[in-house]
Amino acid sequence: MDGHQTTMVTAGPVAKAQLDVFYVTCWVTLVIFVLVGAVLAYATIKFKARTDADEHAEPPEQSHGNPLIELGLIGASIFALVIIAVPTLKGIWYTYEPPAEQKENVYEVTATGYQWWFKFEYPKEQIDGVGSLVTGNELVIPAGRPVVIQLRTVDVIHSFWVPKLAGKVDMIPNRGNHLWLQADEPGYFWGQCAEYCGDSHAVMRFRVIALAEKDFADWVAGQKQAARTVAATAQAGADNAKVQFASFKRNEYGFTPKWDANATVSPLDNWKQQQFPAKDENPALIAQGRKLFTEKTCAGCHTIRGHEGIGITGPDLTHIGARTTIAGGLLENNPDQMARWIAHPDVVKPGNKMYTTGYLPNNVQLTDADVAALVAYLESLK
Template sequence: MSFATISRRLATATAVALLPLFTSGWLTGPQSTFETKGPVARSQLDVFYVTLWVTMIVFVLVAGVLAYATLKYKARKEDAEKPMPPQGHGNPFVELGLIALSIAALVVIAVPTLRAIWYTYDVPEEQRANAYEVTAHGLQWWFKFEYPAEQIDGTGALVNANELVIPAGRPVRVNLRTADVIHSFWVPKLAGKVDMMPNRGNHLWLQADEPGYFWGQCAEFCGESHAVMRFRVIALAEPDFAAWVAKQKQPARTVVAAPEQPKLVAAGYIPLVNPKRNAPGYTAEFDADPMGHWIAKQEVDAGEDVALALRGRAVFKEKACITCHAVRGHDGLGVNGPDLTHFGSRTTVAAGLLENSKVNLHRWITEPNNVKPGNKMYMGVNGMAGYMTADPKGDMTVAHIKVSDDEARALVEYLHSLK
């Protein structure tokens, strides 16, 4: 029986032992390290199971002896007359034997550890030619994903924000870069984390066995809003991925005003009134079928209000959104914020934090600091003012950009039209 087989069997046995925790959801969340969906995470889990088994066995033995010794030699009332216990100083043979056993137990852990260190470090040699390459940039507090293989004439590589779309069943090498502080790229179901370090070119590799929708999160403390720096990974079957890339390479979709278009109420929604800070942006409905929602997002919304979207495009320019955001083919060219060319096709807003619904987007646009405190859209970035600008003392207290309710509705309609 090979080592891998043994560890696989032990893993299964552990999983069964831990079943109650799985069934009650304690180990089956969207970022569970147990529900692995790719070879890298699986290899890491296998090593974990080896460590778990070895330490469990040692624990049972040592704890058993400890408990036995404590109970057996506990002083009792009648011991008062008993003589002192023998004042022995130890037994070298027992000690050496235990040291040898400890080393043996560690060797059992060390062997698979070493194998997995090399396996998880980079795409295996034989698959390297087939690997797909993307570059992930960490920024305070969002992720930018760049596709060096997908060049767009006159623009450069295709970029996307906060949702990394990858081909399923194929190794993906992710180059890890950061423009500011240290971040860490972690999609637990696909692979353990690797940090994005300034002035250091890190990378990791991962592979999704099947198409799927995965949760990820920054795992290195990176400042005020570290907790809400999240992202998603969407793995698509090879043809779907190709179709997605082709579509993403297109410039932004421009809505055409059709005079006969009826005014639809569908665009209407009730914005949250004074939403609570940190109010959740997820729904059970979405979580039940995230992939379905992602697919639906690729299509134009039913009942699109074209006039409102056109108004939104003007607001986008007026409110200086274009200085930081790019909408390829439209007005924006900024690079400080996420590229919004195909924003309407994303399932999340504010770096994987809120579902990309009209209500959530409205909330993000009108009160960004309430959603993600300290964010650069609100506080300004690289010397440019954001929604706020500095007073003479250097505090961010002076309002710079104000977005009214109507303007926000227009922006929402425009951004959601960018499929």
């Protein structure tokens, strides 16, 4: 019960309040169950006909009931429900909005559901000439502060759920919902869409990363930067890029060893490492990838701020290389998985809006070399 996505180990006040209410319901019903169950078990054993003769004996007294017993039990049930109702009502109001004394301190973010990924917007972080800071699938928030998340969707109903931080609230078209949550300590949290939203609902996942105040400010500053351009060096050429990627079996969805229970690096440290460029970058290959990003029409749907991408229907990729996951929180972000995702989007994410038999909308195809170049380019976008 202590999985990455458990509701039983909480990391913030909202999830804690919800868990507390759950425990109240759990204990009250457990007590009733034991009491009623004991009577039922006793009656079953005590009044069981043991022999054939017993079964055919004179019928027992044909009694019809006892109003006093009924009234007493009804009263007791109502009393038990009141025990549950009081914390329930408190919880409903507490979990709806951040406490009044914290109002000043609230940080606000907008989350938007798409089939099958999440966009996160930071209205407080404006970039000159661009607008709000936008990122995808990994929501970075300041720890120790209430965060109000406005919930929107562009297509069907989705639901925003980070179990360790807060229960879910739906993203419903033509309806402005919100939730609030707070991570007490810096940490790395698992989230997942909780409302059936079509083919790839099961693989519509995301992460929430809570950072200490200073780290968060640094992260925001870094995100506001335009996409990173790797300077060309003389030695490398595109043709020496015989990159080999690991192959995956069809059914290995999101195989993510870095997050296994026995992983050596904590997920948050792993996230921090991800912020730095790889040491073995190949500038020529990266430049080739950047060229392909436009040629192969990726730029029509994805934004890479400062580079060529201008599309808004797909996730913003300006700093994709610095995220720990790709494909909507599904795969660990490394060159092997990136290659797998780019080469077989339909397998990784059935029904996705990027690819049917080729890349939409013009049925574009990629060779292995194209994939290698694109992977190098995207991974360089730290």
